[in-house]
Amino acid sequence: MHAVFADFLSGVFLDGAYDLFLFMEFFQHAVMTMNSTIKIFISYSHQDAHYLQPDSLLGFLKGLEREGIEFWTDREIKPGELWDQVIKNQIQTCDIALVLISQGFLDSDYCHNVEIAHFLAGTKYLFPVILSPCNWKRHDWLASRQFLPGGDMTVEEHYREAGERKRLFLAIREGLMERAQLIRQQKSSPHIPPSPPPISMTGKAKIAFCQRLGEDWKLLADYLEITPAEQNRFATGDEGRHIWVWLDNRGRLHELPGMLTDINRPDLARIFTSAPE
Secondary structure: OHHHHHHHHHHHHHHHHOOHHHHHHHHHHHHHHHHOEEEEEEEEEHHHHHHHOOOOOOHHHHHHHOOOOOEEEEEHHOOOOOOOHHHHHHHOOOOOEEEEOHHHHHHHHHHHHHHHHHHHHHEEEEEEEOOOOHHHHHHHHHHOOEEEEOOOOOOOHHOOOHHHHHHHHHHHHHHHHHHHHHHHHHHHHOOOOOOOOOOOHHHHHHHHHHHHHHHHHHHHHHEEEEEEOHHHHHOOOOOHHHHHHHHOEEEEEEHHHHHHOOOOHHHHHHHHOOOOO
């Protein structure tokens, strides 16, 4: 919002004169903008921090702040703050996640197991950008989404020239603006969610869940914020049952189908919503 108020100061007090009409016009615009602010969380590996510089991607996007769009990165965490909690709070309140993908990002436990897990859990809109060659195809949450530049292209391989790269940055900017407008429309329109299908927590469903969860138990455990100490107590090969018991003890088993959908395992979620045989 700083850019908006800078416009206010330069437009209302021209040559030392006070213009009441401009003030009222700006005030109305500012109120509307603040009420419809779209927050974008930038998720990235610190190996790719140069994309946050004024002469790179974030600098190219900064003009969107005049359109009521705010960007947040972990560089805004203040000394003494609990950085993990601050990041999770920002993820919870954001509308869009601009995800800058590289191998460094995909190999980061925090980026993958905390940030991405929380984005998916909160049904945030993910806007991935492939910066450099990486094994993105091995990640279902990424392979199943549209991203830029598209296909097998990456920013660093196929957009080396300054003009080409700015053209791509413009496409990213326009894509974010379009998504922001859609989110504003959704926020202003009443929405009645459909009734969820009945959930069946039978012994048969429990066995199928435990047998088929596989290595995704780690993602589900991180999604649930089960502490590493608790996870270490899970018997190897029996992690699914431990998570089931953990949920049951807290009266949260009914949430399991939704959680499985959030971590991109709708096949397991269907175990609990299928009609009984």
